[in-house]
Amino acid sequence: MSNESSDPRVYLAAERTLxxxxxxxxxxxxxGFLVARFGMFLAMVRGQVMGGHQMASSIIGIAFILLGAVMIALAAWQHRQFVREFQGSFPPTRRWPALSLWVSALVATAGVALxxxxMLSVAGE
Incomplete structure (x- = not known):
């Protein structure tokens, strides 16, 4: 029976999970972006100025965007912790194992920026 920590499938499964x-x-x-902008779409269709429904949809949409960014950041952190504790022969030296972490960090940062x-566009209206 092979040692579970030396099986490369364990590392690859963790990367697929990330x-x-x-x-x-x-x-x-x-x-979240769709929900945030849906209120504006409804107001345009009705020919109204910004109202409470648009503000509510913006707040809910921003909450979804932040939730998605936090999900990605926590998954990247969890994967990083796993890789630190992983004692197997993986990741191989010919590839860059931190690429998925960098992509996750960039997407999470872009989500926070969005x-x-x-928030600034809603506050300015």
Missing amino acids: LAWLRSGIAVIGL AAYL
Whole structure:
């Protein structure tokens, strides 16, 4: 029976899990943006000025965007902790194992920047 810590499938499964969380976080960020801008769309269709419904949809959308960014950041942190504790022969030296962490950090940062932009645009209206 092989030692579980030397099996490369364990490391690869952890990386797939990180990428699944990254994909889910991006979906939540996209849903948040859609919700944040849906109130503006409804106001444009009705020919109204910004009202309470648009403000509410913006706040809910920003909350979803921040949730997605936090999901990605926590998944990246959890993956980093796993890689530090992993005693196996993986990751191989020919590839850059931190790439998925960097991509996760960039997407989480972009999500926070998007939330900040939406907060500023709502505050300016």
